[in-house]
Amino acid sequence: MRFLGRAISGLVLTAVTLALIGGGIWRMYSAYDEASRQAPRNPAERSFIVETDVLKPTTVSPIISAYGEIRAWRTLDVRAAVQGPIVELSENFRDGATVSKGELLFRIDDTDAKRRVADAKLALLQAEFDHAEAKEKILLVEAEGKTAARQVELRKNDYKRKEQLVTQGHATEILMDDAAFALATAEQTLTTKQQALITARKSIQVTKQAVERARITLADFEKELTDTEYHAPFTGQLTDVIATLGRRVAVNEIVGKLIDPAGMEVSFRVLDEEFGRLLSDDGAGRLKALPATVSLKLGERTIKADAVVDRPAAESRLADGGQLIFARLTGKNSGIFRPGDFVNVDVREQPIENIAVLPASAVTTDGRLFLVDSEQRLKETKGRIVRKQGQNWIMADVPFGQSYVRARLPYLSDGIKIQPRRIGEPVREPARISLDSDRRAKLIAFVENNKRMPPPAKQRILGQLNKEKVPQQLVERLERRLSQRRDRNADGGRDKNQKVAANRLPGQPQSTASRSLIDLSPERRDRLKAFIEANNRMPDEVKQRLIAQLSESKVPKDMVDRLEARMKGSN
Numbered sequence: 001m002r003f004l005g006r007a008i009s010g011l012v013l014t015a016v017t018l019a020l021i022g023g024g025i026w027r028m029y030s031a032y033d034e035a036s037r038q039a040p041r042n043p044a045e046r047s048f049i050v051e052t053d054v055l056k057p058t059t060v061s062p063i064i065s066a067y068g069e070i071r072a073w074r075t076l077d078v079r080a081a082v083q084g085p086i087v088e089l090s091e092n093f094r095d096g097a098t099v100s101k102g103e104l105l106f107r108i109d110d111t112d113a114k115r116r117v118a119d120a121k122l123a124l125l126q127a128e129f130d131h132a133e134a135k136e137k138i139l140l141v142e143a144e145g146k147t148a149a150r151q152v153e154l155r156k157n158d159y160k161r162k163e164q165l166v167t168q169g170h171a172t173e174i175l176m177d178d179a180a181f182a183l184a185t186a187e188q189t190l191t192t193k194q195q196a197l198i199t200a201r202k203s204i205q206v207t208k209q210a211v212e213r214a215r216i217t218l219a220d221f222e223k224e225l226t227d228t229e230y231h232a233p234f235t236g237q238l239t240d241v242i243a244t245l246g247r248r249v250a251v252n253e254i255v256g257k258l259i260d261p262a263g264m265e266v267s268f269r270v271l272d273e274e275f276g277r278l279l280s281d282d283g284a285g286r287l288k289a290l291p292a293t294v295s296l297k298l299g300e301r302t303i304k305a306d307a308v309v310d311r312p313a314a315e316s317r318l319a320d321g322g323q324l325i326f327a328r329l330t331g332k333n334s335g336i337f338r339p340g341d342f343v344n345v346d347v348r349e350q351p352i353e354n355i356a357v358l359p360a361s362a363v364t365t366d367g368r369l370f371l372v373d374s375e376q377r378l379k380e381t382k383g384r385i386v387r388k389q390g391q392n393w394i395m396a397d398v399p400f401g402q403s404y405v406r407a408r409l410p411y412l413s414d415g416i417k418i419q420p421r422r423i424g425e426p427v428r429e430p431a432r433i434s435l436d437s438d439r440r441a442k443l444i445a446f447v448e449n450n451k452r453m454p455p456p457a458k459q460r461i462l463g464q465l466n467k468e469k470v471p472q473q474l475v476e477r478l479e480r481r482l483s484q485r486r487d488r489n490a491d492g493g494r495d496k497n498q499k500v501a502a503n504r505l506p507g508q509p510q511s512t513a514s515r516s517l518i519d520l521s522p523e524r525r526d527r528l529k530a531f532i533e534a535n536n537r538m539p540d541e542v543k544q545r546l547i548a549q550l551s552e553s554k555v556p557k558d559m560v561d562r563l564e565a566r567m568k569g570s571n
Contacts, residue, residue, distance in 0.1 A: 046567035068268025074260035081227035120218035131207035148190035155183035411530025432469035457537035517554035
């Protein structure tokens, strides 16, 4: 009995072993037959829709933009030239008021000034009288001098006659001594008269100087009288006014400030590179007289005025950064600006020819951009950046006439195939079709029963299916997936593991032993990563797992095929 039991057990084990071997052979044959019957997947290359434009040569005047402050280069301190109380004040003599040239602003009490003018006039009359008297007196002195000179001549002649008489013995020496004494007396009288003449001439000069001094004093007092009234030297606006009626002011006291609206300028700073472009070529340090526009933002209203670059600052301060320059305001709106206004300044440089203006999103910082070749593929090239103008780049040395991509998206790289769309070209609406109730119900049920689809994507697709007209591309994609599911369910040759692998989402783990690994080019790898990152319907953990697998040196081929198939379907 024991031997019979062992024989039966051996036969059973042998039968089970043979059955397992046969089942394995049959499974291998079925899998090989199914793989041979399935058509190899060869997904089409995905292309991206990008906005393009044509590189066109143009002439542009670059603009240097800066912030500045309005200043008044023509201002005047209103000062009291004389002291005294203010007895008259103009109605316009107040802060912010505009006064005209020659308008009376204020008047100081002129009582003392008038009295001093009257005294100076009397002193001038007295000096003129003394001067006239001195000129008349000199006539008398000159006549007396002439008389004394004739007496000296007579005395000399008398002395000579008496000397001859004494020599001849007709007279005594006493008579000769009397003649000599009379001659000496006459000469002394002549000397006295000559001294009086000199004194009279000096008196004329002294009185003339007194007249001039009196006139100067009178002019000073008259000017002081005139200075009691202050008239505006030019048309302008008043500020910092402290004068009031009855206020006693001191000499040279500031009672206000007058600003000329036509003498406005703006000071602003530019970078050293921009300052170098504004310098003239004469080597004297002057700036080019380039036109500029000054803008003042007043709520919803913007005031603009023309300006001309005038001069640089006399010194540079490294701590402030850049170079300080000044521009004169011109035009009709210059009077609206006030000192201290914070404004925008745009300086227009000289025109640059044969350049292209590109959006900043199309160019890298080192001047690289994507061109579109004849096969609708991207080709990277490099140009020379001339200026940065707001949100645009001004570039030279670019191939004019060729198309370029206006935005360098993260998933674009050299060699990628694209579908160009010209700027301004309207986006084509997807074709829409009407569905009957049965067809619509099948699609809705398929979407609702799909547990692999993220809830946001499911709600979006259901919303589109419930509309009167549904995108044709969506309907075809859903019906294709529905047909694939039916084929898989109808195929009895696959086992459970094969069905699970067929329905597996990208990123689900699979035995690496049954997966073939391939190498990817950097461009192909970047395209797949960009597609995964841009897919909002894919869960974050799936994204992380797929990106981690794509970062490996070898990547599963089936995962790459599924991703590229989905890229084609989403396109």
